[in-house]
Amino acid sequence: xxxxxxxxxxxxxxxAVGAAELVVxxxxxxxxxxxxxxxxxxxxxxxxxxLDVIAEYVAAGRPVTVLASGDxxxxxxxxxLGARFGAAALDVRPSVPSVAAAFARLGLSWDDAVVVSAHGxxxxxxxxxxxxxxxxAVLTGPGAGPAELGAALxxxxxxxxxxxxxxxxxxxxxxxxxxxxxxxxxxxxPGVAVVLSLGGPEPDWTGAxxxxxxxxxxxxREWALPEDAFAHRDSMVTKYEVRALVLARLGPRTGELVxxxxxxxxxVAVECARFGAAAVAVERDPGAAERIRxxxxxxxxxVQVVCGAAPGALAGLAVPDAVFVGGGGAELPEIVAECARxxxxxxxxxxxxxxxxxxxxxxxxxxxxxxxGTLLQASRLAPLPGEVTRxxxxxxVFVLWGTRPPASLKELDL
Numbered sequence: 375x376x377x378x379x380x381x382x383x384x385x386x387x388x389x390a391v392g393a394a395e396l397v398v399x400x401x402x403x404x405x406x407x408x409x410x411x412x413x414x415x416x417x418x419x420x421x422x423x424x425l426d427v428i429a430e431y432v433a434a435g436r437p438v439t440v441l442a443s444g445d446x447x448x449x450x451x452x453x454x455l456g457a458r459f460g461a462a463a464l465d466v467r468p469s470v471p472s473v474a475a476a477f478a479r480l481g482l483s484w485d486d487a488v489v490v491s492a493h494g495x496x497x498x499x500x501x502x503x504x505x506x507x508x509x510x511a512v513l514t515g516p517g518a519g520p521a522e523l524g525a526a527l528x529x530x531x532x533x534x535x536x537x538x539x540x541x542x543x544x545x546x547x548x549x550x551x552x553x554x555x556x557x558x559x560x561x562x563x564p565g566v567a568v569v570l571s572l573g574g575p576e577p578d579w580t581g582a583x584x585x586x587x588x589x590x591x592x593x594x595r596e597w598a599l600p601e602d603a604f605a606h607r608d609s610m611v612t613k614y615e616v617r618a619l620v621l622a623r624l625g626p627r628t629g630e631l632v633x634x635x636x637x638x639x640x641x642v643a644v645e646c647a648r649f650g651a652a653a654v655a656v657e658r659d660p661g662a663a664e665r666i667r668x669x670x671x672x673x674x675x676x677v678q679v680v681c682g683a684a685p686g687a688l689a690g691l692a693v694p695d696a697v698f699v700g701g702g703g704a705e706l707p708e709i710v711a712e713c714a715r716x717x718x719x720x721x722x723x724x725x726x727x728x729x730x731x732x733x734x735x736x737x738x739x740x741x742x743x744x745x746x747g748t749l750l751q752a753s754r755l756a757p758l759p760g761e762v763t764r765x766x767x768x769x770x771v772f773v774l775w776g777t778r779p780p781a782s783l784k785e786l787d788l
Contacts, residue, residue: 394438632651635699702730726771
């Protein structure tokens with residue numbers, strides 16, 4: 375079976391198609407191929423019926439050609455064909471991927487870009503990746519095109535430039551730079567295959583440093599950074615021993631969204647962003663909100679800062695995968711309950727008051743999360759006169775968390 379990449383845009387299909395008795399591809403690919411009479415054509419819609427037809431021809435030893443865009447092995451049909459027929463049955467002839475062509479139009483390398491597909495997939499992952507990373511290519515699809523992506527990014531307030539590439543390689547080629555709000559207002563039509571999302575000053579887009587591995591930078595070498603790595607007021611910063619356990623329970627990663635509610639210095643939000651997650655810091659004090667922005671800038675990450683009091687300030691925010699709640703005021707159970715109601719995966723709470731533990735556990739359990747927790751006590755080495763060392767005990771902190779069972783996650787209507 376031959377699998378042919380037709381190029382970055384609709385155009386002449388390689389002559390290798392000529393020997394096929396069955397040609398499978400998107401309607402636009404079949405139209406561009408100008409196939410001779412007698413060749414059966416199957417337009418791709420749902421994949422399973424097309425695979426069944428291919429199986430009939432393969433079993434009979436009759437030649438089949440499958441048409442696809444660009445490189446069929448890059449977020450393409452090769453994965454499904456290989457799973458059904460085995461890699462040895464495939465003769466793959468790739469062309470230039472649309473992602474490569476789009477970056478080429480800008481004169482940019484893309485070995486340091488994050489590539490995410492929104493074609494036939496939930497677009498929230500692509501939005502989170504664009505909000506967290508400054509060099510992203512999004513493979514678009516129905517309901518997840520430039521307008522939808524732009525609208526979602528505009529709501530975050532994270533500065534991005536979107537490069538919308540359409541009709542690459544044709545006389546109708548268009549490469550347009552817009553901000554997210556402009557992208558949301560335009561009707562783009564069906565010809566868009568890829569959108570680049572770029573952030574920061576334009577010179578940063580070049581990624582001048584030599585790379586060894588593709589994609590974004592990996593997990594940070596150091597995490598649970600010391601308190602003095604963040605600007606803060608009156609020690610209003612999560613201590614690094616506590617933050618280490620909080621981060622372990624949050625599990626931030628690329629493609630996910632984490633809320634940091636009652637963020638203070640924003641240390642948890644910043645560290646989640648350093649792991650590649652999109653992060654929202656919710657803080658009611660305007661001065662603290664400015665410090666969060668400064669801390670994010672100092673660590674070269676993007677954090678959406680919402681200045682307002684929870685739980686009211688949470689309304690309208692994108693659904694989080696994980697949430698951290700710090701502080702222990704009277705409104706804490708209400709805040710935890712709201713976070714637990716909407717979270718997809720886990721809520722983590724830190725508090726000092728033993729009186730609040732039961733209320734928080736009930737709030738987590740009432741939302742269908744499985745509550746767990748620990749009392750964390752740490753003592754740091756501290757110098758004494760005479761070149762000796764003592765243990766300086768920190769205040770004990772409860773770290774509670776609630777996890778949504780996988781079965782209920784599938785049923786969650788968010």
